[in-house]
Amino acid sequence: MNLLIRLVGLVVALVLAVPAAFAEEVRFDLVLRGGRVIDPESGLDAVRDVAIVAGRIAAIEPGPLPGTRELDVSGLVVAPGFIDLHSHSPTPLGQYYQVLDGVTTALELEAGAFPVERFGSQIEANARIHFGASVGYGSLRMLVKHGLRVPHLIVDRPEPVGLLGAWTVVRSLFSPPTAVFLEPATAAERARLRALLGEGLDAGGLGIGLPLDYISEAVDAAEIRMIFEVAAERRVPVFIHIRRGINGDSAGLEEALGLAEGTGAAVHICHISHNAMRGTGAFLRAIREARARGVDVTTELLPYNAGSALISSAVFGRDWQTIFGIRYADVEWAETGERFNEAMWNEYRRERPEGQVIHHYVKEAWTREALAEPGVIVVSDLLPMITEQSKVAPHNGAFSRVLGRYVRETGLLELEDALARMTLLPARRLEAFAPAFERKGRLAVGADADITVFDADTILDRATYRDPYQASAGIAYVLVAGELVVRDGELDEAVHPGKRLSAN
Numbered sequence: 001m002n003l004l005i006r007l008v009g010l011v012v013a014l015v016l017a018v019p020a021a022f023a024e025e026v027r028f029d030l031v032l033r034g035g036r037v038i039d040p041e042s043g044l045d046a047v048r049d050v051a052i053v054a055g056r057i058a059a060i061e062p063g064p065l066p067g068t069r070e071l072d073v074s075g076l077v078v079a080p081g082f083i084d085l086h087s088h089s090p091t092p093l094g095q096y097y098q099v100l101d102g103v104t105t106a107l108e109l110e111a112g113a114f115p116v117e118r119f120g121s122q123i124e125a126n127a128r129i130h131f132g133a134s135v136g137y138g139s140l141r142m143l144v145k146h147g148l149r150v151p152h153l154i155v156d157r158p159e160p161v162g163l164l165g166a167w168t169v170v171r172s173l174f175s176p177p178t179a180v181f182l183e184p185a186t187a188a189e190r191a192r193l194r195a196l197l198g199e200g201l202d203a204g205g206l207g208i209g210l211p212l213d214y215i216s217e218a219v220d221a222a223e224i225r226m227i228f229e230v231a232a233e234r235r236v237p238v239f240i241h242i243r244r245g246i247n248g249d250s251a252g253l254e255e256a257l258g259l260a261e262g263t264g265a266a267v268h269i270c271h272i273s274h275n276a277m278r279g280t281g282a283f284l285r286a287i288r289e290a291r292a293r294g295v296d297v298t299t300e301l302l303p304y305n306a307g308s309a310l311i312s313s314a315v316f317g318r319d320w321q322t323i324f325g326i327r328y329a330d331v332e333w334a335e336t337g338e339r340f341n342e343a344m345w346n347e348y349r350r351e352r353p354e355g356q357v358i359h360h361y362v363k364e365a366w367t368r369e370a371l372a373e374p375g376v377i378v379v380s381d382l383l384p385m386i387t388e389q390s391k392v393a394p395h396n397g398a399f400s401r402v403l404g405r406y407v408r409e410t411g412l413l414e415l416e417d418a419l420a421r422m423t424l425l426p427a428r429r430l431e432a433f434a435p436a437f438e439r440k441g442r443l444a445v446g447a448d449a450d451i452t453v454f455d456a457d458t459i460l461d462r463a464t465y466r467d468p469y470q471a472s473a474g475i476a477y478v479l480v481a482g483e484l485v486v487r488d489g490e491l492d493e494a495v496h497p498g499k500r501l502s503a504n
């Protein structure tokens with residue numbers, strides 16, 4: 001905890017304490033009464049009252065503390081709100097399901113956005129939870145190669161910029177713009193990309209988002225080194241989806257760790273088990289060893305054993321069966337759940353390139369291995385939820401899934417450890433360059449009142465691959481900036497306290 005937060009705490013305490021000496025009664029805005037309060041930073045795990053004033057935590061005491069409003073949360077766990085570093089759904093529906101999974105901050109750090117201040121246009125006026133994005137390198141490349149501005153590659157539409165953009169739109173009637181994925185950058189383009197990265201970071205981008213695997217054929221050694229150099233100069237991490245090798249191949253990881261070590265940049269390896277596959281243990285060891293050498297490296301896990309992607313994704317143009325170690329029958333057409341055979345696959349790839357597939361390729365043992373590794377952060381990798389007609393993977397239950405299945409049912413993780421991976425550790429990944437996160441991810445006087453209250457005996461994900469639009473069970477209350485967004489397990493449709501978070 002830094003000096004600023006201590007000072008804020010002190011001021012809050014003084015403001016509250018002084019009138020208390022003179023007046024009969026001081027009332028906090030809201031008191032959560034008698035819950036099991038767990039703070040991964042201080043190690044507190046005890047029955048306490050938590051008092052909130054003006055969106056901040058004002059007191060944590062054995063109580064009873066007096067509140068203008070009081071909620072009896074006895075028998076429930078009171079934890080910092082979950083911070084999701086990896087969420088691709090800045091949509092009303094995405095925020096709806098995430099808050100019902102205990103998430104109070106959902107960030108797009110892997111794909112990122114550009115311009116970052118345009119990220120989340122669908123939710124900014126009515127955000128239920130906090131949101132923010134890194135500088136999205138794919139968006140930068142789209143701008144430089146095609147003159148198309150796509151703030152968020154996953155949910156926003158391209159807008160043409162200048163002559164190049166107009167030309168790309170005309171040409172796209174005949175063939176899609178593919179240079180972004182395939183064509184190396186010239187020295188001049190590299191200089192422009194470097195300048196744009198700086199612009200995005202100046203605008204408050206939360207690090208650099210590098211979905212490298214999707215642009216793997218285009219990005220050469222000089223370009224990727226430039227990205228890491230900018231990250232090092234600006235003291236921000238690169239959030240990277242590393243180049244994917246054949247099942248278990250670690251070349252992509254070694255490239256990322258080598259660049260981090262060579263340039264001094266911090267790096268965060270996205271969804272470890274989904275890239276490492278049968279090499280999960282070796283990847284975790286390589287990360288541990290790099291950290292011991294002084295590399296600032298972190299990683300994350302989503303607790304699901306499949307992936308999903310467009311059937312037209314570049315990886316499916318390569319030898320994907322060997323890469324993933326799967327066959328046609330391990331892949332389903334997301335819309336209907338049909339499993340593929342070769343003829344259907346070839347037809348759908350040709351005729352329906354915009355369709356999603358779910359490919360079941362991660363083994364449960366790899367997921368458990370990554371979850372058991374100290375310090376691995378829990379994320380959702382939530383895919384865009386646009387309407388309840390669109391099929392997506394059930395990542396909207398990620399946090400409840402870990403707490404229900406891996407803490408309660410199988411005992412793989414201790415509750416406090418699991419909570420640290422959802423709160424304190426993601427906040428620490430960001431706070432060195434984004435001070436807003438010094439007040440998140442912990443329950444302490446002066447911290448933001450982003451709080452998740454759940455029943456440790458019943459918390460569980462309910463979303464499935466067949467029926468993803470189901471809220472998790474066991475989340476009782478969720479506070480965002482001190483406001484109750486979820487009350488008695490029900491979302492309050494009228495409450496929208498979510499704010500855009502940036503590094504500034």
Ligand SMILES: [Zn+2]
Pocket residue numbers: 110211241270271
């Ligand atoms: Zn990814």
